[in-house]
Amino acid sequence: MSTLTLRPAKNAHGTSRPRRNVDYVRVGLWLALAVTMVIWAMPLIFVMFTSLKSEAAIFSTSSFSLPAAAEWQNYADALETGNLLTAGGNSLLIAAIKVPLGLLFSAAAAFGLSRIRFRHSKLILGAFALGSMVPIQVALGPLFKIILDLGMLNSPLGVILPYIGFGLPIQIFILHGFFSAIPKEIDESVRVDGGGNWRLFWQIILPLSKPALAALFILDFVATWNEYAIALVILQDQAAQTIPLAIQGFQSQFTSSYGPLNAFTIMSILPVLIVYLLFQRYFVEGMFSGAVKG
Amino acid sequence: MSKLTATRLQTPPVPVPRQPPKKPLLKRLASGGFIAALPFLAPALAAYVVFVIGPMVSAVRLSLYEWSGFNTDPQVFVGFQNYVRLFTQDAVFWTALQNTVIWVLLSLVIPTTLGLVMALSLNRPIFGRNLFRSVFYIPGVLAPIAIANMWRWMYNPNYGVFSELAKAWHLGDGSGVTFLSDPKVAIYAIFAAFVWQIAGLNMVLFLAGLQSVSKELVESARLDGANNWKVFRHVTFPALRPTIVVVMVLTIVHSIKVFDLVVGMTGGGPAQSSQVLALWSYSQSFLQHDFGMGNAIATVLLAITLVLVIPYLIWSTKGNED
Numbered sequence: 001m002s003t004l005t006l007r008p009a010k011n012a013h014g015t016s017r018p019r020r021n022v023d024y025v026r027v028g029l030w031l032a033l034a035v036t037m038v039i040w041a042m043p044l045i046f047v048m049f050t051s052l053k054s055e056a057a058i059f060s061t062s063s064f065s066l067p068a069a070a071e072w073q074n075y076a077d078a079l080e081t082g083n084l085l086t087a088g089g090n091s092l093l094i095a096a097i098k099v100p101l102g103l104l105f106s107a108a109a110a111f112g113l114s115r116i117r118f119r120h121s122k123l124i125l126g127a128f129a130l131g132s133m134v135p136i137q138v139a140l141g142p143l144f145k146i147i148l149d150l151g152m153l154n155s156p157l158g159v160i161l162p163y164i165g166f167g168l169p170i171q172i173f174i175l176h177g178f179f180s181a182i183p184k185e186i187d188e189s190v191r192v193d194g195g196g197n198w199r200l201f202w203q204i205i206l207p208l209s210k211p212a213l214a215a216l217f218i219l220d221f222v223a224t225w226n227e228y229a230i231a232l233v234i235l236q237d238q239a240a241q242t243i244p245l246a247i248q249g250f251q252s253q254f255t256s257s258y259g260p261l262n263a264f265t266i267m268s269i270l271p272v273l274i275v276y277l278l279f280q281r282y283f284v285e286g287m288f289s290g291a292v293k294g
Numbered sequence: 295m296s297k298l299t300a301t302r303l304q305t306p307p308v309p310v311p312r313q314p315p316k317k318p319l320l321k322r323l324a325s326g327g328f329i330a331a332l333p334f335l336a337p338a339l340a341a342y343v344v345f346v347i348g349p350m351v352s353a354v355r356l357s358l359y360e361w362s363g364f365n366t367d368p369q370v371f372v373g374f375q376n377y378v379r380l381f382t383q384d385a386v387f388w389t390a391l392q393n394t395v396i397w398v399l400l401s402l403v404i405p406t407t408l409g410l411v412m413a414l415s416l417n418r419p420i421f422g423r424n425l426f427r428s429v430f431y432i433p434g435v436l437a438p439i440a441i442a443n444m445w446r447w448m449y450n451p452n453y454g455v456f457s458e459l460a461k462a463w464h465l466g467d468g469s470g471v472t473f474l475s476d477p478k479v480a481i482y483a484i485f486a487a488f489v490w491q492i493a494g495l496n497m498v499l500f501l502a503g504l505q506s507v508s509k510e511l512v513e514s515a516r517l518d519g520a521n522n523w524k525v526f527r528h529v530t531f532p533a534l535r536p537t538i539v540v541v542m543v544l545t546i547v548h549s550i551k552v553f554d555l556v557v558g559m560t561g562g563g564p565a566q567s568s569q570v571l572a573l574w575s576y577s578q579s580f581l582q583h584d585f586g587m588g589n590a591i592a593t594v595l596l597a598i599t600l601v602l603v604i605p606y607l608i609w610s611t612k613g614n615e616d
Binding site for chain 1: 327328330331332334335337338339341342344345346347348349350353356363365412415416420422425426431432433435437438439440441443444445447448450453454455458490494498547551554557558573575576579580585588589592593595596599600604607610
């Protein structure tokens with residue numbers, strides 16, 4: 001704790017305004033933030049600690065204590081007994097198809113709704129917007145029947161199609177806002193040059209929207225990776241499981257192997273953490289473009 | 295003759311050739327309309343209608359039938375009988391409804407306020423700002439089912455952190471923390487994980503909203519002698535109002551959907567005390583094989599969502615037309 005308190009003092013002297021009384025407020029604020037941050041980081045830290053402790057250490061030492069010696073065996077056990085690699089492969093395959101395809105559908109629809117004038121386009125946009133609000137669980141039962149009738153139970157396609165459907169609304173809503181902000185004069189110049197809607201879409205609007213598309217791509221990847229409810233009803237075979245199903249499966253099977261259990265959790269969230277750290281700014285931008293649209 | 299000379303003399307060469315191509319262009323824009331937009335809309339509309347709207351309509355229809363969910367079994371029309379059973383005989387439904395309402399109300403206050411405070415604190419140059427933001431936001435990108443397992447471990451009555459804290463501070467009877475197995479507490483224990491999950495998301499939304507607060511206005515209020523609270527009350531807060539609405543709506547939407555966290559932490563127990571509507575609907579359809587009841591609950595869920603969300607949609611599309 002003492003190291004924490006030293007830092008703000010230094011910082012306050014170095015950077016902030018000349019008034020001393022302001023500094024106290026800032027130091028207090030910084031301390032409050034630091035304490036909150038420590039609390040916020042705790043769950044991840046505990047899981048990390050536990051994942052590296054032997055069974056004996058888990059039972060005998062405090063959760064707050066560092067692992068004495070890293071017990072990598074937990075990770076090996078989790079990999080061996082859990083369905084992590086198969087599930088990881090499934091999740092990756094599903095995301096690799098769903099995310100680009102869904103985004104293309106969304107972008108095309110948002111283009112049609114924002115750059116081509118026709119009656120009732122607002123109504124269609126509203127219908128899409130509504131879909132972003134309704135809980136997926138409302139549709140679970142009938143969705144199961146549709147996929148069953150299509151013969152796609154336990155197949156990646158059986159979740160990819162509903163994922164595309166449920167991913168569209170929010171993306172269309174955000175991209176519609178983004179496309180609408182691109183000046184309309186561009187359209188006219190493309191059309192005067194003899195270009196049609198397709199050229200406008202592929203060569204002008206999409207390239208201009210790269211930041212929004214990149215942000216949505218990343219956000220959608222994470223959402224697809226994390227989805228649980230639809231996967232739960234469609235992917236019932238262990239061989240077809242995605243990561244969230246594997247987590248829950250491992251949890252209910254090995255209730256008291258705390259070490260491997262937490263190692264499994266860590267490994268399952270690692271890909272998303274890496275994606276977050278690599279593409280951090282896109283997360284913020286994606287949220288921003290969504291929020292600005294309102 | 296005179297006409298010819300007149301045109302020759304009067305008209306400057308440029309505007310005349312420009313006129314003809316402009317009319318067909320406008321005409322094309324006007325007449326193209328829906329037919330032109332259709333190829334762009336078709337894939338999305340098809341996926342949306344088949345996999346989102348269709349199933350929702352089906353859910354409402356199936357709520358009027360008795361059906362096991364197996365294709366080999368018949369669907370028998372029973373009218374509103376499922377609803378009668380739901381409202382009069384299903385005690386768990388009322389628990390689930392109550393929990394969902396509590397969840398929505400609590401989440402409109404706690405993670406929103408927390409997110410706002412985080413955003414206000416981090417909307418200024420402060421040492422370690424990016425680290426703070428990241429740590430607060432990261433839970434929001436984790437799979438809720440993973441979060442559920444992390445928190446379940448922390449709530450472990452023997453070795454979990456809360457038990458150890460309770461023992462260290464001599465709280466309780468020394469038998470450790472049993473939040474998740476206590477019917478009165480379980481739902482709130484799950485809610486704590488939810489706060490951890492979405493406060494950072496709200497923070498990022500508020501940070502985005504804070505960018506629209508006029509710096510000049512804040513400065514001039516300061517020069518007029520306004521203190522922090524007054525600046526917030528009269529300058530920042532009014533400018534944040536649209537963001538607050540967005541955060542509120544998203545919070546309601548997130549709260550109604552809560553499913554993974556409950557599945558992973560209690561499965562709705564103990565004794566169905568932590569059931570929520572989304573999970574109870576699933577349980578009826580897929581565990582009890584009572585699709586009629588499951589879809590009746592889904593329909594109630596749909597109705598609640600529409601009642602809460604449609605006013606916002608009307609408000610926001612009106613706003614967008616300006």
